[in-house]
Amino acid sequence: xxxxxxxxxxxxxxxxxxxxxxxxxxxxxxxxxxxxxxxxxxxxxxxxxxxxxxxxxxxxxxxxxxxxxxxxxxxxxxxxxxxxxxxxxxxxxxxxxxxxxxxxxxxxxxxxxxxx
Numbered sequence: 001x002x003x004x005x006x007x008x009x010x011x012x013x014x015x016x017x018x019x020x021x022x023x024x025x026x027x028x029x030x031x032x033x034x035x036x037x038x039x040x041x042x043x044x045x046x047x048x049x050x051x052x053x054x055x056x057x058x059x060x061x062x063x064x065x066x067x068x069x070x071x072x073x074x075x076x077x078x079x080x081x082x083x084x085x086x087x088x089x090x091x092x093x094x095x096x097x098x099x100x101x102x103x104x105x106x107x108x109x110x111x112x113x114x115x116x
Contacts, residue, residue: 032062035107042099043114054082055096057089070106077102
C-alpha cells in the first residue's frame with residue numbers, strides 16, 4: 001500500500017520535472033544528553049519581574065518536552081508555579097537550595113549555583 005502524503009505537498013501546485021522530489025519540512029530534534037552530563041545553572045533572578053524573586057534554571061540541553069517535564073516536576077516538588085520554555089525553567093520564589101537538592105537526586109550532578 002502506497003503512503004498517501006498529499007497533505008505534505010499542499011503548497012506544491014505542479015512540477016514538470018519527472019524526477020522532482022517533494023521536500024517536507026521536518027523539525028530538527030535536539031539530541032538529549034543524559035542528566036549526569038548536563039551543565040545546569042541555578043540562580044535567583046529579579047529582573048523584569050516587578051521586584052518578585054524567581055529561581056532560574058538555565059543550560060538545559062534536550063527537547064522541549066523533556067524541559068517541560070523537568071519543569072513540571074520541580075514546580076510540583078516546590079509547590080509553586082512557574083514556566084519552562086526557551087531552554088530555561090522559571091520557578092516562582094526563592095527555591096535555589098531546594099532545587100539544587102532535587103536536581104542532584106534526579107541525577108543532574110554537574111549542577112551549580114550562580115550568584116549569591
